[in-house]
Amino acid sequence: MGKRTIIPFGPQHPVLPEPIHLDLVLEDETVVEAIPSIGYIHRGLEKLCEIKDFNQMVYVIERICGICSFGHGWGAVASMEGAMGVQAPERAEYLRTILHELGRVHSHLLWLGLLADGFGFESLFNHCWRIRETVLDLFEKNTGGRVIFSICKVGGMRKDISNENLKEMKEVLEGLKAEIKEITDVFINDASVQNRMVGVGVLTKEEAEELCAVGPVARASGVPQDIRMTDNHGVYGKLGFEPVLEEAGDCMARTVVRIREVFQSIDLISAAIDQIPDGPVDMKVPNKIEGEYITRMEQPRGEAFYYAKGAGTKFLKRMRVRTPTNMNIPAMVKTLAGADLADVPMLVLTIDPCISCTER
Amino acid sequence: MSAYVTKSPWVVHYDGSSCxxxxxxxxxxxxxxxDVERFGIINCGNPKHADVFLVTGSVNEQNKGIVKQIYEQMPEPKVVVAVGICACSGGIFKDxxxxxxxxxxxxxxxAYVPGCAARPEAIIDAVVKGLGVLQAKRDAMLEQKPAEEAPAEEAVEETAEAVEEVKEEGGEE
Known part of the structure; x- marks a missing residue:
């Protein structure tokens, strides 16, 4: 038995754009235990609901995370609409679904790039981000923003997206499929990538269920957990949605789930664009909010939970958000125990950590 | 000697409490x-290799020590660029x-970069502005040996004046 050493990982670390700190307890080269400590990004934005009214709160909640920003905005809006008892027009729900899935494409491509960077494949990282810019151009053209959109509001959308633009979006994304496939085939087939990922950090189905893993982490271990098929969430029911599942539970499976989800999201967007009805995208809503409501969303990283409680005025009494990375940290700590030190960046990255979501 | 730094400035990035x-x-x-790498700008993880410090997001009790530590580890001359409205003033999370x-x-x-989120063009612009400051600081250091401590401990206040101020101070020394 070797001597125990503790290696600090983070908060400023080249592999992570965000600060999280792990104390890695090592015996020789093997991690015995990983002790996470968080709190570097905590802002306390839920408390802002006392001084910002519910319309402004949507923009605050959207800024929980710059990667899944549309999803957070939608989650906040859905919980507030639920508390008011209003239902946004159908076209608005379609547009939200389309933009949310587009956000998933952008988020997963971004993550694939970071993963490639994590195992030292610099050119693959740059290719992923090159493709992602096309998606960001679509966002910029249709919403005005590259990463923060502020287009979702209580009662609908701030502006419509014309049918011509939607058609163009569909064409661009269908054209992008071949390019994405070329890149993702490298992840799946390249021997050096396989060496880094196959069999590394296995999370069994039982462990995933026990540790309440969510999103792609759970689905890579064979847990059929996807809010898009369970809850009354957007228009997924009309698009014939089936969750992507993998059985192996290792780093490779988590990557393959996200790769397949990129293609699935493009298909969902195309299906939604084919079906989208004409009509208004906005409706009048009461200017005070009372009652309470809970809603769940499937963010790119997994299940997110939103709770809004109105104060009977234009302010909320309480706004609570629980984000997917929060739920996946126990799974990450579990896979870290017993791993090689050199695999730590891979294991941290494959849960797709979003620390600013976690700490809010 | 000075020509090399401004032609290939390396940046280190730290996320304060940004989104x-x-x-x-x-x-x-x-x-x-x-693709700023074509200008020789590389994002390195090590503060001791870096010339430019890009900070996103605001500071809080937990991370202010780390921001300070990274800044102190960077060799002189160095430039700090605050990216995004949160890093400039706290932005939407100010309260x-x-x-x-x-x-x-x-x-x-x-140098301060406005925007939520800051656009890449604006970030590149700020880094280029920062290089001017870096050059001024380096010239000041070369003129005066042994090198004095960089201009000010206290915070620089106005967005527009910040760049000019440092340049002037550099010139006087």
């Missing part, structure tokens, strides 16, 4: 669409209980 929006835009600057304010509460800032 990731500015962070991914910082990374987007390095990737093929904007949050755990937000102290802009990065200039803790370390002197040389």
């Amino acid at each position: 990731n929006g500015c962070d991914i835009e910082v990374l987007a600057c390095l990737t093929p669409m904007y 949050c209980y755990n937000v102290l304010g802009g990065v200039d509460q803790v370390i002197p800032v040389d």
Whole structure:
């Protein structure tokens, strides 16, 4: 038995754009235990609901995370609409679904790039981000923003997206499929990538269920957990949605789930664009909010939970958000125990950590 | 000697308490669409290799020590760029209980990038502005040996004046 050493990982670390700190307890080269400590990004934005009214709160909640920003905005809006008892027009729900899935494409491509960077494949990282810019151009053209959109509001959308633009979006994304496939085939087939990922950090189905893993982490271990098929969430029911599942539970499976989800999201967007009805995208809503409501969303990283409680005025009494990375940290700590030190960046990255979501 | 630094400035990036929006835009600057690597700008993880410090997000009690530590580890001359409105003033999160304010509460800032999220063009522009300041600081150091401590401990206040101020101070020394 070797001597125990503790290696600090983070908060400023080249592999992570965000600060999280792990104390890695090592015996020789093997991690015995990983002790996470968080709190570097905590802002306390839920408390802002006392001084910002519910319309402004949507923009605050959207800024929980710059990667899944549309999803957070939608989650906040859905919980507030639920508390008011209003239902946004159908076209608005379609547009939200389309933009949310587009956000998933952008988020997963971004993550694939970071993963490639994590195992030292610099050119693959740059290719992923090159493709992602096309998606960001679509966002910029249709919403005005590259990463923060502020287009979702209580009662609908701030502006419509014309049918011509939607058609163009569909064409661009269908054209992008071949390019994405070329890149993702490298992840799946390249021997050096396989060496880094196959069999590394296995999370069994039982462990995933026990540790309440969510999103792609759970689905890579064979847990059929996807809010898009369970809850009354957007228009997924009309698009014939089936969750992507993998059985192996290792780093490779988590990557393959996200790769397949990129293609699935493009298909969902195309299906939604084919079906989208004409009509208004906005409706009048009461200017005070009372009652309470809970809603769940499937963010790119997994299940997110939103709770809004109105104060009977234009302010909320309480706004609570629980984000997917929060739920996946126990799974990450579990896979870290017993791993090689050199695999730590891979294991941290494959849960797709979003620390600013976690700490809010 | 001075020519080399301004031709290939290396940056180190730290996320204060940003929402990731500015962070991914910082990374987007390095990737093929904007590709600042063609100018020799490299994002390195080690503060001791870096000339430019990009900070996104505001500071809080937990991370102010780390921001300070990274800044102190960087060799002179160095430049700090505050990326995004949160790093400039706290932005939309200014009123949050755990937000102290802009990065200039803790370390002197040389260039400010507005925007939520800051656009890559604006970030590149600020880094280029920062290089001017870096050059001025380096000239001042070369003129005066042994090198004096960099201009000011206290925060630089106005956005527009910040760059000019440092340049002037550099010139006088």
